[in-house]
Amino acid sequence: MSFISYLINGLSLGSVYAIIALGYTMVYGIAKMLNFAHGDIIMVGAYIALMSMTQAGLPPFAAVLVAVVGCTALGVLIERIAYKPLRNASSSLAVLITAIGVSYLLQNLALLIFGANTQTFSSVIKWKGITLADGALSISGVTIVTIVVCIIIMAVLVTFVQKSKPGQAMRAVSEDKGAAQLMGINVNGTIALTFAIGSALAAIAGVLLCSAYPSLTPYTGAMPGIKAFVAAVFGGIGSIQGAFIGGLLLGIIEILGRAYISSQMADALVFAVLIIVLLVKPTGILGKQIQEKV
Numbered sequence: 001m002s003f004i005s006y007l008i009n010g011l012s013l014g015s016v017y018a019i020i021a022l023g024y025t026m027v028y029g030i031a032k033m034l035n036f037a038h039g040d041i042i043m044v045g046a047y048i049a050l051m052s053m054t055q056a057g058l059p060p061f062a063a064v065l066v067a068v069v070g071c072t073a074l075g076v077l078i079e080r081i082a083y084k085p086l087r088n089a090s091s092s093l094a095v096l097i098t099a100i101g102v103s104y105l106l107q108n109l110a111l112l113i114f115g116a117n118t119q120t121f122s123s124v125i126k127w128k129g130i131t132l133a134d135g136a137l138s139i140s141g142v143t144i145v146t147i148v149v150c151i152i153i154m155a156v157l158v159t160f161v162q163k164s165k166p167g168q169a170m171r172a173v174s175e176d177k178g179a180a181q182l183m184g185i186n187v188n189g190t191i192a193l194t195f196a197i198g199s200a201l202a203a204i205a206g207v208l209l210c211s212a213y214p215s216l217t218p219y220t221g222a223m224p225g226i227k228a229f230v231a232a233v234f235g236g237i238g239s240i241q242g243a244f245i246g247g248l249l250l251g252i253i254e255i256l257g258r259a260y261i262s263s264q265m266a267d268a269l270v271f272a273v274l275i276i277v278l279l280v281k282p283t284g285i286l287g288k289q290i291q292e293k294v
Helices: 002-031 038-054 060-086 092-114 141-163 165-175 177-182 187-212 222-235 240-260 266-280
Strands: 130-132 137-139
Touching: 002 038, 002 137, 002 141, 002 165, 002 187, 002 222, 002 240, 038 060, 038 092, 038 187, 038 222, 060 092, 060 187, 141 165, 141 187, 141 240, 165 177, 165 187, 177 187, 187 222, 222 240, 222 266, 240 266
Parallel strands: none
Antiparallel strands: 130 137
16 A cells, blocks of 8 residues: 555645746746746745734635735736836847846845744635545545646646637747737737736645645745646656646656655756656657748
């Protein structure tokens, strides 16, 4: 039963990575940029939820909604102030450096406001979970809810992108911004919507992550953000389904690596697997080779 337990925990952690990776892959797929501040929005969302519960006395569900709204507004603000002026920059390096700068800005603002001490996060999920196989296998409520929420988000996001008018506009902007603008699509609004959705997902991921691992610091989102980026690349960055699969696989690999190899080597194993996958299939699991005209 221990292997099944590890596998379920891996799916739970992988679901968090998948939710974060969906934000990465949407922004990259449409705006063609890597938002390395995405991981720190996870941290901001968790702090907003925590303060909403402890200081404002809001119930958990309302606290999550406040975190989602707050991170959505923050994502749009970051895109408008930091990234939009650099959208037509001659070098993508300028956007990358700006993203790293925004990441450090959010971390240091959190240090100034909340301090460096670790805070205990009160889980928003009060359900204790279920016990199977006559008590041999126990699955926590946080684990079950995290996996279910990830599946629902994945299904809603795919349906939104494929069926809705804003989703079709996103696909058009992803293909060719200039042509989309000529067809009457609001490119700026579409990119802002993408950042809003990605940041909202980051808030949900932050709450779920801190509910499973109940500690919070200004650096909480840094490593999960990097691993979620790895998951997005692993699955094929730009592909929603690829981000989902990549996140789940990454979580399973990490948990099994901790259990059967070494807890100290688990992170190294994750990145080693990524290197091997990219050597075999550089575009990732579901990524597509794009032919560029010269």
